[in-house]
Amino acid sequence: xxxxxxxxxxxxxxxxxxxxxxxxxxxxxxxxxxxxxxxxxxxxxxxxxxxxxxxxxxxxxxxxxxxxxxxxxxxxxxxxxxxxxxxxxxxxxxxxxxxxxxxxxxxxxxxxxxxxxxxxxxxxxxxxxxxxxxxxxxxxxxxxxxxxxxxxxxxxxxxxxxxxxxxxxxxxxxxxxxxxxxxxxxxxxxxxxxxxxxxxxxxxxxxxxxxxxxxxxxxxxxxxxxxxxxxxxxxxxxxxxxxxxxxxxxxxxxxxx
Amino acid sequence: xxxxxxxxxxxxxxxxxxxxxxxxxxxxxxxxxxxxxxxxxxxxxxxxxxxxxxxxxxxxxxxxxxxxxxxxxxxxxxxxxxxxxxxxxxxxxxxxxxxxxxxxxxxxxxxxxxxxxxxxxxxxxxxxxxxxxxxxxxxxxxxxxxxxxxxxxxxxxxxxxxxxxxxxxxxxxxxxxxxxxxxxxxxxxxxxxxxxxxxxxxxxxxxxxxxxxxxxxxxxxxxxxxxxxxxxxxxxxxxxxxxxxxxxxxxxxxxxxxxxxxxxxxxxxxxxxxxxxxxxxxxxxxxxxxxxx
Numbered sequence: 001x002x003x004x005x006x007x008x009x010x011x012x013x014x015x016x017x018x019x020x021x022x023x024x025x026x027x028x029x030x031x032x033x034x035x036x037x038x039x040x041x042x043x044x045x046x047x048x049x050x051x052x053x054x055x056x057x058x059x060x061x062x063x064x065x066x067x068x069x070x071x072x073x074x075x076x077x078x079x080x081x082x083x084x085x086x087x088x089x090x091x092x093x094x095x096x097x098x099x100x101x102x103x104x105x106x107x108x109x110x111x112x113x114x115x116x117x118x119x120x121x122x123x124x125x126x127x128x129x130x131x132x133x134x135x136x137x138x139x140x141x142x143x144x145x146x147x148x149x150x151x152x153x154x155x156x157x158x159x160x161x162x163x164x165x166x167x168x169x170x171x172x173x174x175x176x177x178x179x180x181x182x183x184x185x186x187x188x189x190x191x192x193x194x195x196x197x198x199x200x201x202x203x204x205x206x207x208x209x210x211x212x213x214x215x216x217x218x219x220x221x222x223x224x225x226x227x228x229x230x231x232x233x234x235x236x237x238x239x240x241x242x243x244x245x246x247x248x249x250x251x252x253x254x255x256x257x
Numbered sequence: 258x259x260x261x262x263x264x265x266x267x268x269x270x271x272x273x274x275x276x277x278x279x280x281x282x283x284x285x286x287x288x289x290x291x292x293x294x295x296x297x298x299x300x301x302x303x304x305x306x307x308x309x310x311x312x313x314x315x316x317x318x319x320x321x322x323x324x325x326x327x328x329x330x331x332x333x334x335x336x337x338x339x340x341x342x343x344x345x346x347x348x349x350x351x352x353x354x355x356x357x358x359x360x361x362x363x364x365x366x367x368x369x370x371x372x373x374x375x376x377x378x379x380x381x382x383x384x385x386x387x388x389x390x391x392x393x394x395x396x397x398x399x400x401x402x403x404x405x406x407x408x409x410x411x412x413x414x415x416x417x418x419x420x421x422x423x424x425x426x427x428x429x430x431x432x433x434x435x436x437x438x439x440x441x442x443x444x445x446x447x448x449x450x451x452x453x454x455x456x457x458x459x460x461x462x463x464x465x466x467x468x469x470x471x472x473x474x475x476x477x478x479x480x481x482x483x484x485x486x487x488x489x490x491x492x493x494x495x496x497x498x499x500x501x502x503x504x505x506x507x508x509x510x511x512x513x514x515x516x517x518x519x520x521x522x523x524x525x526x527x528x529x530x531x532x533x534x535x536x537x538x539x540x541x542x543x544x545x546x547x548x549x550x
Binding site for chain 2: 076086106114116117
């Protein structure tokens, strides 16, 4: 499904701040896999997502999605197959528009944005039932502006919008990090439910080790641009937070922090 | 007195169309587009050249609109494809349009006395008692049509994208749409409206003046701010109506300033003061917006 081949990426090339992040980095994610990526700051997690989404281009190497060469495609072209939810809840929704307007544009992805009516009133009931599952009461606020929603509500909406038209690959960029513990759990549960229902291949970056052990069927720990840990299915199930934390600490000690 | 009020409303409605355009570029797209200072006289230039050629004045309105669309799209191309800063793209287009406008008319100003305009043609269909108000009615009609068409567009799928691109460009990318393309479309519509206003104004004052565009951006911005802050609480008016009323209020203020003894040469000073006031209040507005996000 997703294949990164011999990725090289250096920041601030040719300056004293030059930092080689990826050198011949390889990663393969088969269809339907739900991958959690953990790692300290600067380990390359977000860069990994940016390289996949096209928000950042690689120095050399190839990015394949579904066998198609994505290496030189712009982010909005890649978005036909890839959806992304960001850490900042404001990034996934349009604040000055109402909930139903937001859902309508998300629902129209991959179809032409022409001069027909923007509001999808026919699907109003469908949107209502979709929002009802959240248990956040959003189904009764379809006509309120998204700017008035809380961070958790906006992130839940962003997640629904990102997956309304099922993407081939879903990128989650610490999407619960800015939320309080309760909202964070709600959004994570919703994430799990949607991914399972729609069978979406997912790459989730998180700082929450509990989520990393609890969710997904593969866990990767990044450190200085390499995957220092890569466990799947059964092996991952037996991995506890403490195990992860232990490796995490070992790495940190090596770095001297 | 009645004449003064009619004058204010006429001017307010004509420049209300400018405010509709600036509402798109500045408020929706977050793009301080100075090319409007060139597209307003562009509308006037195209109109006077065509009218002198004997073209139907209503066709001139359309031609001016499309000339503005073209100029606005070019500003967008400068910014999006050539990566020139938004403010500079507008200034460059404004500068270039000065020469274009001169070329189109062939002179820095031109009088259209005795030529057929939208106002003379409309006068033929109105009963004699309405005749003094013919210009007002025609302007009202054009402004309302412009407003309704814009309202309709902003409710279409394409309009939804336009609204989201200024709000959250990342969302447009996520929808697999090219945000640059939408920005260009938005600037095209904005400048089309401003050129349309230039055409109506030129036909109303029966003259073309190459320097008539100076301060268009500032004026439009002031109207947008007045419309969206002063009239904020009036929820039965939608945004487009508010910015048009904002322009009428602006024109009334200017008229009062002149009536209270200031000369028209003092206008630049007043506009500068208004510019500072609008910028500061706009910063406050933006600050509030940031808090909300």
